Amino acid sequence: MFDYLKQQPLMLVGGGIVLTIAFLAVFAPWLAPYDPTNINVRDILMPPSWQHWCGTDTLGRDVFSRMLYGARISLAVGFVAVGLAIAIGVVLGAMAGYMGGRMDTWIMRSTDMVLCFPTFFLILAVIAFLEPSIWNIMIVIGLTSWMGVTRLVRAEFLSLRNREFVQAAESLGVSPLRLIWKYLLPNAMGPIMVSAVLGIAGAVLVESGLSFLGLGVQPPDPSWGNILTEGKDNIQLAWWLSLYPGLAILITVLGYNLLGEGLRDIFDPKLKS
Amino acid sequence: MRSYALKRLAGMLPLLLGITMISFAMMHLAPGEPAVTGQEFNPKVSSQDIERLRSYYGLDKPLYEQYWNWLKRLAILDFGESFSSDHRPVLDKVLERLPVTLWINVLAIMVIFLVAIPIGVMSAVKQDSWFDRAMTVFVFIGFAIPSFWLGLLLMMSLGVNMNWLPISGIHDYSWQQMGFWEQQLDFFKHLILPVFVSAIGGLAGMSRFMRTGMLEVIRADYITTARAMGVPENTIRYRLALKNAILPIITLLGLSIPGLIGGSVIVEYLFSLPGMGRLFYEAILARDYTVVMGVTVIGAVLTLIGNLMADLAYAWADPRIRQGQA
Numbered sequence: 087m088f089d090y091l092k093q094q095p096l097m098l099v100g101g102g103i104v105l106t107i108a109f110l111a112v113f114a115p116w117l118a119p120y121d122p123t124n125i126n127v128r129d130i131l132m133p134p135s136w137q138h139w140c141g142t143d144t145l146g147r148d149v150f151s152r153m154l155y156g157a158r159i160s161l162a163v164g165f166v167a168v169g170l171a172i173a174i175g176v177v178l179g180a181m182a183g184y185m186g187g188r189m190d191t192w193i194m195r196s197t198d199m200v201l202c203f204p205t206f207f208l209i210l211a212v213i214a215f216l217e218p219s220i221w222n223i224m225i226v227i228g229l230t231s232w233m234g235v236t237r238l239v240r241a242e243f244l245s246l247r248n249r250e251f252v253q254a255a256e257s258l259g260v261s262p263l264r265l266i267w268k269y270l271l272p273n274a275m276g277p278i279m280v281s282a283v284l285g286i287a288g289a290v291l292v293e294s295g296l297s298f299l300g301l302g303v304q305p306p307d308p309s310w311g312n313i314l315t316e317g318k319d320n321i322q323l324a325w326w327l328s329l330y331p332g333l334a335i336l337i338t339v340l341g342y343n344l345l346g347e348g349l350r351d352i353f354d355p356k357l358k359s
Numbered sequence: 360m361r362s363y364a365l366k367r368l369a370g371m372l373p374l375l376l377g378i379t380m381i382s383f384a385m386m387h388l389a390p391g392e393p394a395v396t397g398q399e400f401n402p403k404v405s406s407q408d409i410e411r412l413r414s415y416y417g418l419d420k421p422l423y424e425q426y427w428n429w430l431k432r433l434a435i436l437d438f439g440e441s442f443s444s445d446h447r448p449v450l451d452k453v454l455e456r457l458p459v460t461l462w463i464n465v466l467a468i469m470v471i472f473l474v475a476i477p478i479g480v481m482s483a484v485k486q487d488s489w490f491d492r493a494m495t496v497f498v499f500i501g502f503a504i505p506s507f508w509l510g511l512l513l514m515m516s517l518g519v520n521m522n523w524l525p526i527s528g529i530h531d532y533s534w535q536q537m538g539f540w541e542q543q544l545d546f547f548k549h550l551i552l553p554v555f556v557s558a559i560g561g562l563a564g565m566s567r568f569m570r571t572g573m574l575e576v577i578r579a580d581y582i583t584t585a586r587a588m589g590v591p592e593n594t595i596r597y598r599l600a601l602k603n604a605i606l607p608i609i610t611l612l613g614l615s616i617p618g619l620i621g622g623s624v625i626v627e628y629l630f631s632l633p634g635m636g637r638l639f640y641e642a643i644l645a646r647d648y649t650v651v652m653g654v655t656v657i658g659a660v661l662t663l664i665g666n667l668m669a670d671l672a673y674a675w676a677d678p679r680i681r682q683g684q685a
């Protein structure tokens with residue numbers, strides 16, 4: 087295992103980034119040098135300095151502290167949304183792949199239909215009918231990103247069902263639920279994990295996009311996306327408002343992508359290119 | 360070919376129906392009376408608007424009847440009237456905004472195609488060269504970079520600091536005084552940044568897939584045979600291998616359309632472009648529900664059309680598909 091990891095330096099980098107960001111997010115209250123919502127009218131739009139590592143925003147709040155708290159929100163949204171998507175995807179995919187027949191047709195047809203919508207349109211439309219809040223965003227991103235997992239779990243189940251160990255278990259009279267839970271699902275876990283890790287990267291991007299549009303995390307709660315909105319509004323005055331939060335998104339997403347790609351190579355060496 | 364096209368077209372009908380169902384369900388997502396609950400106190404939505412919404416969707420009737428009536432109106436392209444003070448039909452509003460969005464997305468697809476394929480082929484042919492490594496880094500960054508952030512950085516550097524490119528709108532202030540060709544030039548100059556920003560994600564993905572596809576094809580038996588027969592290496596690469604490696608790209612292009620259309624909301628917001636995405640965004644802020652619904656349905660239909668075109672292109676390029684063998 088360790089020899090293998092040595093051959094995967096990019097995956098180690100990705101894992102390192104993921105752990106570092108997670109650490110920063112979890113311990114944000116202890117690490118942040120300032121209160122992220124503390125308004126300070128005397129220090130408006132200060133460029134980066136030793137006092138404020140990433141400068142201050144239009145209300146004099148410390149951007150670095152806001153970014154630390156923003157990491158919490160981004161990761162929370164990513165984890166909950168992906169958890170929801172995986173749960174839906176596994177249940178639907180398992181039903182389609184295990185039962186086959188008409189159930190399979192119905193589930194896959196519905197999946198195709200949802201895939202027709204530009205996901206971002208779908209998310210925005212739902213947000214328009216509900217209110218933008220952090221919980222709604224988690225749920226909406228989760229509800230609009232299960233399709234890939236469904237297809238993947240179905241495909242895995244279809245191929246696993248014909249394997250000897252599954253057929254042996256089936257002929258011994260193992261109940262369907264137990265068969266799915268003990269025989270099929272554990273063997274499909276690898277690809278599911280890969281798509282979960284890559285899914286978190288996607289969810290972080292979507293959340294930051296929504297918050298950038300002002301339809302995601304609402305101020306005064308900090309999020310990388312809504313700091314960037316301020317950056318856009320002050321593009322001629324404050325480059326630091328645009329540079330650092332975007333860099334944080336880039337690095338986080340890059341970390342999860344590298345980790346996901348590395349995991350994929352481990353679980354499916356055939357795909358390694 | 361024609362029978363294949365007809366078959367695909369017929370296959371679209373259930374999808375179309377499904378799209379309307381999902382959209383309709385979305386309307387009723389809000390608890391209680393759809394989309395109206397709580398709006399009595401919303402200053403952005405007047406009581407006349409609520410009445411109009413009620414009458415357009417026939418909210419006093421049972422659900423299946425509401426859906427059926429809405430479907431009948433959609434069939435004749437009646438998307439209702441906008442809530443905003445101009446009360447114009449939703450369809451008119453969308454159609455006048457559509458060209459900008461189509462321009463950006465079509466140009467973005469062209470850029471993706473024209474740039475990603477050579478990059479992918481070069482990376483595969485010179486596998487593990489410095490070019491291949493540099494492109495791998497580019498691909499990973501291209502995947503991870505938030506497009507709006509890239510847009511912001513480009514606006515800041517090329518637009519604000521260097522003043523090379525315009526950063527908002529589609530026309531210069533002096534548009535009216537320009538000659539015809541100057542106007543075209545001005546239009547395209549305004550599109551450079553938006554098109555680049557829209558294309559970046561697809562560019563990364565597509566060149567990656569092109570590389571993988573090319574590597575796979577180059578290992579195929581028929582290529583080894585060609586090599587053994589002494590066919591020149593360049594003929595093998597660019598005539599024999601490339602043709603088969605390009606096939607999956609066509610499908611992928613079709614699959615990337617929803618992302619592009621969805622992304623137009625952010626790109627148009629960022630560059631203040633009067634396109635469909637911006638219309639959608641403004642409608643959401645103003646709680647202009649008929650426009651939101653109309654754009655959602657139209658966006659999905661556009662995706663469907665894009666997929667159909669990709670399918671047809673695939674069938675055109677691959678005889679096995681149109682003869683129903685694969």
